[in-house]
Amino acid sequence: MSEAATARGGSTAAAVAGAVSPRVVLEARHLRKVYRSHAGELVILSDVNFTLTEGEIAAIVAPSGAGKSTLLHLLAALDTPTNGTVYFSAKPLEVSDDAALASYRNRAVGFVWQRHHLLPDFSAAENVALPLLIRGERLDEALRRSHEWLAQVGLAERASHRAGELSGGEQRRVAIARALVTGPSLLQADEPTGDLDEQNAVAVFGLIERLHRAHRLTSLIATHNHALAARCDRVMGLEHGVLRPVGRREADWPGANPEGEAS
Ligand SMILES: Nc1ncnc2c1ncn2[C@@H]1O[C@H](COP(=O)(O)OP(=O)(O)OP(=O)(O)O)[C@@H](O)[C@H]1O
Ligand SMILES: [Mg+2]
Secondary structure (H helix, E strand, C coil), X not given: CCHHHHHHHHHHHHHHHHHHCCCEEEEXXXXXEEXXXXXXXXXXXXXXXXXEECCCEEEEXXXXXXXXXXXXXXXXXXXXXXXXXXXXXXXXXXXXXXXXXXXXXXXXXXXXXXXXXXXXXXXXXXXXHHHHHHCCCCHHHHHHXXXXXXXXXXXXXXXXXXXXXXCHHHHHHHHHHHHHCCCCXXXXXXXXXXXXXXXXXXXXXXXXXXXXXXXXXXXXXXXXXXXXXXXXXXXXXXXCCEEEECCCCHHHCCXXXXXXXXX
């Protein structure tokens, strides 16, 4: 085969390989998180390894205190690991300077906090506009996009309500709109259905699934709710500081409740 033909064959093979192997968006290698206190060392994450590929929606299930929030904070660069590395699009976060990390947090990742952290005296629209204002967008443009996103989460009619006056389910929706208004490619949600009754939990989870598909996101969701986690492409369990794939049988999951009760 001529050199040119080899090159053509090579690039075709690469194109085919590219078509069948999805791009790794997020990767953790040997992540370790240790808190030090007067009482001694507390090892929360001992050796976490995983990859998340483009377009995937994956769940982390684990009992309270297992380290789900700790892990998500490391993956979103909201905290730093004791050891190990997080890679976003194959680039290690640890070598990023402050500006690159700020851009990762504000542009690449949409983060839904466990305790949603809305500003209660500000309107829903103002809360959603805030990340855009932080990155320097004009107020009118930020509010226009904020209203668009509130419509996407089904809250167009609540835009001017103060966040503190919204129901728990509505506050979750505002927090989801705020996480996605900046157009991130990666969504991380820390117990987005926590504290909601089953009907609202199913509705909010369904909303996340719809937004995940509509905006071609890559999503990682920490949850206690086994039934909702099982709807994801992949489920991982966090136990004794290690993340491992688990099956869809609830009985296999860390902290599984034999009665199958969602907590
Ligand atoms: N800053 C800190 N200093 C010391 N210990 C901490 C700190 N932050 C978290 N921890 C401890 O780390 C452990 C894991 O906490 P984390 O919030 O990650 O758990 P979780 O799985 O998210 O729990 P939940 O389901 O209740 O939200 C807990 O035992 C917690 O007390
Ligand atoms: Mg948590």
